Amino acid sequence: xxxxxxxxxxxxxxxxxxxxxxxxxxxxxxxxxxxxxxTLKAIEEGVSSGDTARLIALAANTQIILRxxxxxxxxxxxxxxxxxxxxREPRITQVVSDIARIREVREVMLALxxxxxxxxxxxxxxxxxxxxxxxxxxxKFYIDAQFKERVxxxxxxxxxxxxxxxxxxxxxxxxxxxxxxxxxxxxxLKKADDAICVDTTDMTIEEVVATVxxxxxxxxxx
Ligand code: DC
Numbered sequence: 001x002x003x004x005x006x007x008x009x010x011x012x013x014x015x016x017x018x019x020x021x022x023x024x025x026x027x028x029x030x031x032x033x034x035x036x037x038x039t040l041k042a043i044e045e046g047v048s049s050g051d052t053a054r055l056i057a058l059a060a061n062t063q064i065i066l067r068x069x070x071x072x073x074x075x076x077x078x079x080x081x082x083x084x085x086x087x088r089e090p091r092i093t094q095v096v097s098d099i100a101r102i103r104e105v106r107e108v109m110l111a112l113x114x115x116x117x118x119x120x121x122x123x124x125x126x127x128x129x130x131x132x133x134x135x136x137x138x139x140k141f142y143i144d145a146q147f148k149e150r151v152x153x154x155x156x157x158x159x160x161x162x163x164x165x166x167x168x169x170x171x172x173x174x175x176x177x178x179x180x181x182x183x184x185x186x187x188x189l190k191k192a193d194d195a196i197c198v199d200t201t202d203m204t205i206e207e208v209v210a211t212v213x214x215x216x217x218x219x220x221x222x
Contacts, residue, residue, distance in 0.1 A: 001026070001121045001221055002136075004129035005212075007143035008178055008189060010150030012200050012208060016143060017125035019209050022072035024123070024222055029066060029116055030074055031126035031133070034109050035100040036087035037064045037078045042099060043091060049098035059108040066116070088161060093173055097180040106186055127181055130192035139216050140195035143208070149201045150174060 003026070005017045014030055021028035038055075041062055047054045065077040076084045086092070099105060106128075113133050117124060124133065130140035145153070155170040181189040191197060196215055200208050216222055 001138045002117050002134045003123045003216060004134050004137035004140040004192070004195070005123060005125040005143060006127055006129050006131070006141070006189065006191070006195065008127075008150065008181070009174055010154040011143045011145045012153065012205060013125045013141075013143040015205055016141075016208050016212055017123045018072050018074065019205070020212055020216070021068070021123040023209075023213065024121070024216070027116065027120050027122040028068050028072065028074060029113060029122050029124040030076075031109065031113055031124055031129065032096075033066065033074065033076045033087060034064050034112065035096050035105075036092050037076050037083055038062055038105065038109075039092050039096045039099050040083055040087050041078055043095070049095045052102055052104075055099060055102055056104040059105045064112065085161075088158075088163075090158075090163065090165060090169075090173075093177075097177045101180060101184040101186065103186045127189040128187035130195050131190055132187040135192070138221065139219060140192050141212055141215070142191040142195040142197045144197065144199055145201045146199075147174070147178075 003020065005013045007013045018028050038059055042055060042058055047058060063079050067075040069075060074084065075082060076087060110133055113124060116122065117134060130137055151167065151171045151174055154174060155165065155167050158165050158170065198208060198211055
C-alpha cells in the first residue's frame, strides 16, 4: 500500500507522514531528504546550483539510503555517511529547490523513490508524490496551512534544532521555495485531483494524524 503526502514546506507533512508510518508499520520515505542529501554533496564538492551538467553527473554517482529507526525517526546516509542532521542546515535549505528543479536529477530520485515504494508498504512525503512518483497511490493527501503559520512552525522547529535563524529569514526562505517548487517546469508542487486536502492551520498534529488515519482506514486495507 502506498500513501502519498504532498504539500508545501512547513505544513506539517513530515511529522504526519512519520507518525502515520510508525502507527501502520509502514516504511517512511522523506523524499525531500533525498534532494537535501544530494545538495549537501554538491556543496561539499564545490558544485554550484547553476552547474546543471555536473549536478546531473553527481546525482547519477551518489548513493542515498534512508533508514527508519524503531522510534520512527529517519536516518539519511549519503555515500555511507550519516548526514541526517547536516541536511537540515540553512545552507542546504537555501539551494535545495534550485537543484530539485533539474529534470535529470528528479529522474534519478524518482527511480529511487519508486524502487523503495514497490518493495514494501510505504508513506512518502514530498511535493510530487501523488502527481508524478505514485499517481496510482492508494491514498493521497495534500497537507497545507496558511503561510504565516507555516513560517512560525518552521522557525520553532529550527530553533529547537539549535539553529540561529530569524523569523524574517525563515519567512523569506519559505516564500522563495514556495515559488520555485510550485512554478518549476518539471513535477511542480500541486495537489493531485484525487488528493484529500487537509488545512492544518488551526489543527494540532494529533488532530491531523487522526484525520489522515481515519481516511486511510476507510479504505479497509489497514
Ligand atoms: O520537504 P523539504 O523541505 O525537506 O524539501 C526540500 C526541497 O526538496 C523542497 O524545497 C523541494 C524539493 N523537493 C521536491 O522537489 N520534490 C519532492 N518530492 C520533495 C522535495
